[in-house]
Amino acid sequence: MASSIFPSAVLFLLTFSYIHVQSHEEGYIAAEISNKGLEFLKDLLIEKAESSLVPLELPRIEKSIKIPVIGSVQIVLSKITVERIHVTSSTMKTGDNGIVIDVSGATANLTMNWKYSYRTWLLPISVSDKGNATIQVEGMEVGLTLSLKTTEGSLKLSLLECGCYVNDISIKLNGGASWLYQGLLDAFEGKIGSAVEDAVPKKIKDAIVKLDALLQSLPKEVPVTNIAALNVTFVNDPELTESSLDLEIDGLFSAKHQSALSSHYNRLLQDSSSCKEADKMVKISLHEDVLKSASSVYFEARKMQWIVDKVPDQSLLNTAGWRFIIPKLYKMYPNHDMNLNLSVSSLPVIKVGKQQIKAKVPLDVVIDVLDVEEVIPVACISTVISTSLSAEISGNALTGSVKLNDLTVSLKWSKIGDLHMHLIQTVLSTTLRTLVLPYINLKLSRGFHIPDFHGYELQDAQILCTDSWIVICSNVASVNQLSLI
Template identity: 55%
Template sequence: MAPLTFFLLLISSLFLSSQANLHHHLQPSETQDESFTSILVSQQGLDFIKDLLISKAISSIIPLQLPATIEKSARIPFLGSVDMVISNVTIYKIDVMSSYVKPGNSGIVIVASGTTCNLTMNWHYSYNSWLLPIEISDGGSASIEVEGMEVGLTLGLENHEGTLILSLKDCGCYVKDIIIKLDGGASWLYQGMIDAFEEQITSAVENAITSKLKDGIVKLDSFLQSLPKEIPVDDIASLNVSFVENPLLSSSSIEFDINGLFTARKKVPVAKQYRQTWQPSVSCTGQSKMLGISLDEAVFNSASALYYDAEFMEWIVDEVPDQALLNTAGWRFIIPQLYKKYPNDDMNLNVSLSSPPVIRISEHSIGASVYADVVIDVIEADQVIPVACISLEISGSGSVKIVGNNLGGSVKLEDLSMSLKWSKVGNLRMYLIQPVMRTLVQTVVIPYANSHLGKGFPLPIIHGFTLQNAEIIFSSSKVTVCSDVAYSDSDHLNQLPIRSE
């Protein structure tokens, strides 16, 4: 039964979040069937999940009571025919000595070998002997040890309309040997009991384990199909985690391709096009990491476009470190005509992006181009009067980091150019205004952006697992996170459908 757990938690661990009980439906778009994020679980990752969760799987299925009462008659020398019954056969302990999971062309092969099981049972016998005219009976309990049990199964995994479909291609259980030890009763019947019931007990154990495997696969398939296709990020955005294409199985890893783009929580009838510049794949520098997650730059640009459409990139600046910048008196040498027309009036700076920021990822860095309009407003008698608009072209460089299970980052200013878009106070000397705009960007715009970027967005990994010793690798048009994972005890795993009914 343990191998079922390996695969169940392997798949579940990749795509659950703490909001996994929230179900959303994707807005149809032209990018629905494209993959912009790939997730690879290496052999080290498979082994880690297996070793961590096998104990939880065993505790979830034991005690396991075999359904049948076994009856048998045997002829014992000098006694004649003996009728024997065993009942209440229950597996109460399972130890797995070695196991492995191996993906390949034929499917995902999972084998547990050298497994031992400990069982208890009740036994009863009765017989009529020619030596005595009365029926003789006895009964008691017995302990059984199953040795050298091997359990194996082969699973198929396919994508169907964004959801994983799990199928059982083959499964089986083989018991090499059993040892029965009677507690109570007539010990001189010990060998007779073994001869009578060894084969039937063996068959009952094999059938029970196989049956639980099949039941578990059905439940797991249903569970996988119920996983949400979106993970909420905030009130505005969700991550589209619907599967694209079938999982790619190699001899030492499993790779899953998902859409990975940001989508609006409140759906709007606007579909955006994102050009896929690479075939999704995960490439880590070494083979020691358990998990690799690759994100195309289209993922970041989809977030940029989404928050831009939601008018999230517009704000009024009414407080800056240098408060003189928000009064016309502070501008009297920069824009004299502004101070002359509105002497000592307070000001606001209305900042809005004219288009979504454009993110570019190269082998060494992340770059961003931002186009913004800054409207200079004068506040006079509680009236807001727009007096000029300056267009900014901001070039920035970014960095990314792991914040828990989120991918966060920050941006810094590299270059700033500007032009006058319109003015109600005559021509402006842009070379005098540029230092003011640079100060505005450095002290207000960049910190504001970094306060949001620093929080990051969730990577597709189960709640309860955390990335550990993560490395971030840049390549042409993508960012790859290569990481080990650590586990902290959580009730979320106990909610998975592995418990026997």
């Protein structure tokens, strides 16, 4: 398999993409949603509820009213439908009792059909009339308490309490001699109000059941490639405080269809005040063990191996380019093209420190000479590449840069005699610093676009590296909103 750049470039591009992906949905993630973020979620929930709760059809109402002289009047209200609900004020609080949402000052618009009929000794026939009406509900209050728990790795949402209170109703009749019967229908305000107070909580309960079913149906394993998958199960119950909602996902990388052994890793989350100082909606913390588990999966699958036949300076892949450094190689194979067969010999050491990610990669470099159609391995050089990666979020893209900290080489075996390892180390170090790393950093500077999630994107995001943790602090906004900025 051919590669266009030196394998260390591929390795760090791969590591960089891991950081990008994990930030959103994969690996061990601790998400802290602040009051600002909860307010955003509450407004989004209210907006969805305003449209999903309507149209809401209420039960038919029948009532018989006795009127002096006339007698008994039968009144029927049918097709009573809530057409629109508008919320003007709402609050959300979190705490030991769960998530409490209070709506006050809401209004609702209803429509209905009305009909009445009666018989009287004054007339020999039955008297009836019918029409329609519009109803305006003012000062509607709704309160609900939600419980969010973890059950078998999934989030379970349940409705603990829900109530609705209607403060004021006005009915306007249309059709027939409606002006004459307005007073009769005003007597139904209480029944209509009670119907609304009963129907709204039932509709909310049905919506919560559907939302819980959706949460339960979310996959517990997310395939990343044809080799690796993420265990995205939730661990521990969400922590509700007066200032935040905290969630944890215990989902390290594992070979596809195999469970990750989370207990192998230390996942002690340390508090960071960075996001609080930045006043962001959400803080997402990613532990370095996610990167370690990813590298472990690919290493065990023997996917950390590359054949390099192209480099920025192509003369380095011909024996003529090495004739003064390895004379015997050129003497045995004059002007022959070469490949570099590279493989990570043991698990890379990855460490997240202050504002940087350090990696130490042990790499075996086998020099292959291409002789007609034959590939001849002539020497193996063991190298250890120590680098550091810094990352940042610019706009809606993840960018960064890689720096070479150290490079050590040693001869593992040779069919072309002893090699001048000091000279080889100098050439490799110079090549990495002047050709490979500038190429990688050019790619990283262009950034990786952070995709939106169901129409929402990160806004004003910051990425921070602390002791063992990668932390992203961000606001959230709709894609449409961002396009207007």
